[in-house]
Amino acid sequence: MQRFLQAQNIVNPLAYMAVGVFLVHLLFTWVVVFVLDYGLIGAALTLSFSWWLLVIANGLYIVLSPSCKETWTGLSINAFTGIWPYFKLTAASAVMLCLEIWYSQGLVLISGLLLNPTISLDSITVCMSYQTWELSFMLGLSTTASAIVLIFKVGLSKLFTSDVEVIESVTNLAPLLAISVFLNGIQPILSGVAIGSGWQAIVAYVNIVTYYFIGLPIGCVLCFKTSLGVAGIGWGMIVGISLQILTLIVLTIRTKWDVEVEKAIDRLKRSINEGTLDLVASA
Known part of the structure; x- marks a missing residue:
């Protein structure tokens, strides 16, 4: 999905999403590791959650953004x-x-x-x-x-x-x-x-x-x-x-x-x- 957006010179939204997910990741990691005291397991789970959050954010941008309305027309057998x-x-x-x-x-x-x-x-x-x-x-x-x-x-x-x-x-x-x-x-x-x-x-x-x-x-x-x-x-x-x-x-x-x-x-x-x-x- 990142390559799909980069090929269209859609770079700034990728950076904004990455920064947003990074900030959320820092907050969640602090809460899970230090407040809830889940330790290394909590850190690993938080990292996995952050990666999935970034994937979902990229996918929603491709589907919903007007910038991709001509390049993403839905799934195709082709x-x-x-x-x-x-x-x-x-x-x-x-x-x-x-x-x-x-x-x-x-x-x-x-x-x-x-x-x-x-x-x-x-x-x-x-x-x-x-x-x-x-x-x-x-x-x-x-x-x-x-x-x-x-x-x-x-x-x-x-x-x-x-x-x-x-x-x-x-x-x-x-x-x-x-x-x-x-x-x-x-x-x-x-x-x-x-x-x-x-x-x-x-x-x-x-x-x-x-x-x-x-x-x-x-x-x-x-x-x-x-x-x-x-x-x-x-x-x-x-x-x-x-x-x-x-x-x-x-x-x-x-x-x-x-x-x-x-x-x-x-x-x-x-x-x-x-x-x-x-x-x-x-x-």
């Missing part, structure tokens, strides 16, 4: 035209993204199996939080973000915790975090190329091999069989992401882009011709 190729593409995209997300979350879970799980889990969670923040900035700032992590490695830890042991552990992990932040500035660019080229299925296989067959075992070995501890998990993550980036670079270099452009032009022409035939048939 919406299912070409649904199977689209479904295959989106299914491969979902697998590709899930494998990336589950890899990071799996390493967090593994850190809970160490001898001192509280410190390990807290420290790697702080690092993961900064990686999430880093993705919110422009990809071109990734190198700067890495330098900031290294310079303020102690101060950044204090934003999340006052525990001396956790702060020391995060400080030791800061160089690995800086490397991860830098790699995460490169990886989305190559993934974007892969998505735009329709390589979702290929990237899904690449993610399985580099993350789960190589990166994850290396992380586990370094974590449990050496003195690195939670740092071993970080090294395993870096190895997996590095191999994925290297593989995507090779695929990008070896691709014959002139041929891909010709294929894209042919697909566009077929789409235009099919659309013209549909308009003639409906007239």
Whole structure:
């Protein structure tokens, strides 16, 4: 629904709805977590409710707003035209993204199996939080973000915790975090190329091999069989992401882009011709 509105340059209403839902989310979270004392479960339920509220608001705007009266004319069976190729593409995209997300979350879970799980889990969670923040900035700032992590490695830890042991552990992990932040500035660019080229299925296989067959075992070995501890998990993550980036670079270099452009032009022409035939048939 957001893409549908953005394609029509309807951006301000999306921003207003997002801000409104955000304010409601803050109020509900405070009430549920602190007043009603539901804790983390209440926070999770409130987050789910806020997402659904945003979906409903976008849907009502599309159906009721005069701005969409010419572009949204109701449900039609034509919406299912070409649904199977689209479904295959989106299914491969979902697998590709899930494998990336589950890899990071799996390493967090593994850190809970160490001898001192509280410190390990807290420290790697702080690092993961900064990686999430880093993705919110422009990809071109990734190198700067890495330098900031290294310079303020102690101060950044204090934003999340006052525990001396956790702060020391995060400080030791800061160089690995800086490397991860830098790699995460490169990886989305190559993934974007892969998505735009329709390589979702290929990237899904690449993610399985580099993350789960190589990166994850290396992380586990370094974590449990050496003195690195939670740092071993970080090294395993870096190895997996590095191999994925290297593989995507090779695929990008070896691709014959002139041929891909010709294929894209042919697909566009077929789409235009099919659309013209549909308009003639409906007239």
